[in-house]
Amino acid sequence: MSNLEAEPAELVCDGVPAAGIQVLEPREVPLGGPRAMSVRRTLPQRARSLIGAWCFVDHFGPDEVTESGGMLVPPHPHTGLQTVTWLFEGEVEHRDSTGSHQLVRPGAVNLMTAGRGIQHSEVSTPPTRRLHGAQLWVALPDRDRHIDPFFEHAVIAPQTIGSATARVFVGRLATDAEAGPGPVRTFTRLLGAQLDLPAGATLDLSVDPTFEHGLLVDAGPATLDGVDLPVAHLGYAPPGRSRLRIAAGEHPVRALLLGGEPLGEPIVMWWNFIGREHDEIVAFRQQWQAEVVEHGTATGRFGIVDGWDGRALPAPVMPDVRLRPRD
Numbered sequence: 493m494s495n496l497e498a499e500p501a502e503l504v505c506d507g508v509p510a511a512g513i514q515v516l517e518p519r520e521v522p523l524g525g526p527r528a529m530s531v532r533r534t535l536p537q538r539a540r541s542l543i544g545a546w547c548f549v550d551h552f553g554p555d556e557v558t559e560s561g562g563m564l565v566p567p568h569p570h571t572g573l574q575t576v577t578w579l580f581e582g583e584v585e586h587r588d589s590t591g592s593h594q595l596v597r598p599g600a601v602n603l604m605t606a607g608r609g610i611q612h613s614e615v616s617t618p619p620t621r622r623l624h625g626a627q628l629w630v631a632l633p634d635r636d637r638h639i640d641p642f643f644e645h646a647v648i649a650p651q652t653i654g655s656a657t658a659r660v661f662v663g664r665l666a667t668d669a670e671a672g673p674g675p676v677r678t679f680t681r682l683l684g685a686q687l688d689l690p691a692g693a694t695l696d697l698s699v700d701p702t703f704e705h706g707l708l709v710d711a712g713p714a715t716l717d718g719v720d721l722p723v724a725h726l727g728y729a730p731p732g733r734s735r736l737r738i739a740a741g742e743h744p745v746r747a748l749l750l751g752g753e754p755l756g757e758p759i760v761m762w763w764n765f766i767g768r769e770h771d772e773i774v775a776f777r778q779q780w781q782a783e784v785v786e787h788g789t790a791t792g793r794f795g796i797v798d799g800w801d802g803r804a805l806p807a808p809v810m811p812d813v814r815l816r817p818r819d
């Protein structure tokens with residue numbers, strides 16, 4: 493494979509003239525450390541920063557934990573976002589500075605709302621031989637991004653739609669809108685669902701026409717409104733559609749459908765922080781370094797993770813240039 497990072501925007505053109513579907517390529521990102529696992533990142537990238545309030549899509553595995561060491565992420569901070577962990581295989585142990593301690597397995601969701609500030613650790617558990625799933629972030633709108641942090645866990649019941657199966661872990665399908673807001677709390681209108689299709693199946697899914705959508709293909713390939721989506725690619729459908737047609741070919745499809753109303757706010761993302769301007773990110777970084785990395789203070793913006801035996805993750809050095817908002 494050639495260098496995917498060189499000109500990612502050029503690949504976007506493939507699907508656009510035919511059906512308005514933008515095909516976003518993944519790029520391989522190591523999570524750090526010589527043996528650490530790597531992830532396939534499809535959001536953000538040069539061609540696209542957001543799908544609704546979804547602002548970060550990391551897809552990983554199937555990863556042989558005995559070779560990679562699995563997931564071993566020491567306490568690190570977040571601001572202004574929610575993290576969503578959704579697994580296809582394996583088990584991850586989450587701890588955070590609100591005191592939450594939760595295992596997450598396939599069919600259940602961990603959602604952590606960072607608000608004004610939180611820190612957490614994530615580790616694949618000793619019985620986990622293979623790890624496979626996605627780590628997703630949702631940007632909080634300006635009016636809610638300074639709220640107190642909290643954590644939620646929900647087991648998701650599968651729903652049958654024709655020959656397909658849906659597991660809706662954030663929000664509701666358009667056809668179930670009257671059933672309430674969904675299994676976890678969101679701050680903009682949002683959808684996150686695992687879709688499984690047997691080989692040869694077609695799913696005509698009713699969607700909210702005010703939403704934009706992304707389809708991340710985990711197993712496939714799939715087509716989205718007739719446009720081919722290879723495995724690990726993210727197909728983007730702009731707002732204005734009341735139906736998405738997702739189809740499997742010779743192989744079964746497993747995919748994540750991510751949708752939402754366009755956020756409509758510029759955000760600044762750097763490392764694990766989301767803010768609105770450069771100086772705010774600088775201040776978050778300084779607080780993390782001073783309060784947690786250097787002094788282990790439990791009373792600051794980020795609190796402390798109980799039950800973690802070791803150091804918190806130091807923040808990288810900031811770039812020389814001023815960070816600029818996305819979208």
Ligand code: MN
Pocket residue numbers: 568570575612764
């Ligand atoms: Mn995190």
